[in-house]
Amino acid sequence: MAEILDKDVVKVKEPLFGKVEKKLLKDPLNDNNPITVQVLGVCSALAVTSVVYPSFVMAIAVVFVCGFSSLFTSLIRNKIPPQVRMIVQLVIIATLVTIVELVLKRFQYPIYRQLTVYIGLIITNCIVMGRLEAFAMANKPWRSFVDGIGNGLGYGAILLIVAFIREFFGKGSLFAGSGLEMKIIGGSPDYFINTMAEGSWFGWYANNNLMVLPAAAMFIIGVLIWVQRSYNPKLVDIS
Amino acid sequence: MTSIVALVLSGLFMGWKDQSAINESIFNKRAILAAVSDHLGGKDAQKMGDDEVNAFFDTNVKQIALDMSGTKLTEEEVSNAGYKGGKAEHIDMAKEKKKPEEERIIPLYIFDAGKEEFYIVTVIGNGLWDNIWGNIALKSDLNTIAGASFDHAGETPGLGAEIKDNPSFPKRFKEKEIYNDDGEYVSVALKKTGAKPSNPHAVDGISGATVTANGVEEMLWRGIQYYEPYFNSIKTTKKSGVRN
Numbered sequence: 001m002a003e004i005l006d007k008d009v010v011k012v013k014e015p016l017f018g019k020v021e022k023k024l025l026k027d028p029l030n031d032n033n034p035i036t037v038q039v040l041g042v043c044s045a046l047a048v049t050s051v052v053y054p055s056f057v058m059a060i061a062v063v064f065v066c067g068f069s070s071l072f073t074s075l076i077r078n079k080i081p082p083q084v085r086m087i088v089q090l091v092i093i094a095t096l097v098t099i100v101e102l103v104l105k106r107f108q109y110p111i112y113r114q115l116t117v118y119i120g121l122i123i124t125n126c127i128v129m130g131r132l133e134a135f136a137m138a139n140k141p142w143r144s145f146v147d148g149i150g151n152g153l154g155y156g157a158i159l160l161i162v163a164f165i166r167e168f169f170g171k172g173s174l175f176a177g178s179g180l181e182m183k184i185i186g187g188s189p190d191y192f193i194n195t196m197a198e199g200s201w202f203g204w205y206a207n208n209n210l211m212v213l214p215a216a217a218m219f220i221i222g223v224l225i226w227v228q229r230s231y232n233p234k235l236v237d238i239s
Numbered sequence: 240m241t242s243i244v245a246l247v248l249s250g251l252f253m254g255w256k257d258q259s260a261i262n263e264s265i266f267n268k269r270a271i272l273a274a275v276s277d278h279l280g281g282k283d284a285q286k287m288g289d290d291e292v293n294a295f296f297d298t299n300v301k302q303i304a305l306d307m308s309g310t311k312l313t314e315e316e317v318s319n320a321g322y323k324g325g326k327a328e329h330i331d332m333a334k335e336k337k338k339p340e341e342e343r344i345i346p347l348y349i350f351d352a353g354k355e356e357f358y359i360v361t362v363i364g365n366g367l368w369d370n371i372w373g374n375i376a377l378k379s380d381l382n383t384i385a386g387a388s389f390d391h392a393g394e395t396p397g398l399g400a401e402i403k404d405n406p407s408f409p410k411r412f413k414e415k416e417i418y419n420d421d422g423e424y425v426s427v428a429l430k431k432t433g434a435k436p437s438n439p440h441a442v443d444g445i446s447g448a449t450v451t452a453n454g455v456e457e458m459l460w461r462g463i464q465y466y467e468p469y470f471n472s473i474k475t476t477k478k479s480g481v482r483n
Contacts, residue, residue: 109262
């Protein structure tokens with residue numbers, strides 16, 4: 001019988017950005033994307049993405065809320081009585097979302113007006129609650145924070161892809177409403193490609209009005225899920 | 240934990256309340272200037288900086304607050320109605336909407352564009368989901384519409400929200416008239432099946448946004464009427480050659 005050696009348990013200082021953290025950041029961007037794989041938080045993805053700039057602000061807001069709510073929940077995870085677990089999580093999420101609203105109202109009022117309801121709906125965004133329940137309640141603070149940020153970034157990536165497609169084909173511009181609007185194709189001289197100009201090669205081009213409606217976001221996300229599952233070997237047979 | 244949360248949130252709110260109120264008033268001023276966008280001397284209300292909007296507004300726009308009988312209100316009376324600052328720009332239309340009709344006060348903005356004067360009225364009504372409102376600019380004959388700008392609290396993007404998002408919607412109201420040839424008040428209607436360009440009292444509606452379009456029509460009909468007493472009083476002074 002071999003001797004069982006009792007190794008001294010040494011507390012290893014875990015690296016701040018080790019393998020686990022890198023995986024937590026990378027996975028939600030592709031393999032475990034909250035919208036296309038976990039299918040969470042699709043509602044706001046449909047509603048906000050008709051223009052790029054609000055989607056960008058929304059994505060930043062969700063990254064902030066997801067990351068910090070995971071952090072705070074993880075910090076007090078052992079002290080929450082199980083009966084009020086969800087209520088406490090809700091208070092944390094609601095506080096952070098209110099902070100986002102107040103910041104927007106103070107620093108970027110026009111965007112606040114454009115996004116009024118949707119910022120409030122981050123509270124109900126399944127990604128935030130989902131990550132709190134699935135990860136933050138059972139993991140250490142720094143890891144939970146990174147996981148929250150990662151999932152927020154995954155959500156943001158999909159939001160931006162959908163918004164780029166919808167705004168470009170639906171309005172012919174990008175970043176409309178921000179200071180950096182790029183008018184790309186349209187029927188007046190402000191646009192880079194003026195479809196109404198004499199002898200323009202694009203005289204036949206008209207904006208696709210379906211892209212302005214939320215249904216288009218659903219189609220685009222469907223196509224994204226299809227493309228992702230075809231090309232990502234880890235996702236090919238999971239459904 | 241709740242006490243920490245409450246402290247943090249109320250602290251942030253109080254700390255930023257003033258700037259948020261300033262932001263809101265500049266947003267509203269831009270909307271008012273957007274109603275006369277053709278007459279701003281080439282400037283674009285959305286592109287002007289915050290200070291520029293304030294300066295432009297202060298020099299070129301006269302603000303009057305009116306009550307329902309057409310009497311001008313003093314700054315003190317506006318402050319007593321609950322609006323610190325006492326000017327027409329501080330009147331909160333949504334708050335006024337909740338009061339009984341006779342007690343409301345309404346803002347009027349007189350924009351002096353050098354060669355002509357424009358009277359910009361603010362109207363508020365019900366869309367499909369929540370409030371909708373608009374600023375309508377009338378020419379000095381107090382009959383022809385020079386321009387309009389609309390906004391909403393929660394209409395559907397692509398449908399009701401077109402009143403704000405689609406730049407061609409407010410343009411439909413240009414050169415439309417609110418009084419017919421007999422001098423009767425008819426306002427401007429929104430026709431679902433489309434309106435002839437030659438019809439001075441109707442514009443095209445919005446496909447798929449019946450309730451919002453009906454809301455806009457009702458809002459114009461009722462909202463502009465609130466200004467009639469004051470307009471009638473200045474029309475008589477104009478006729479007698481006395482400029483107000």
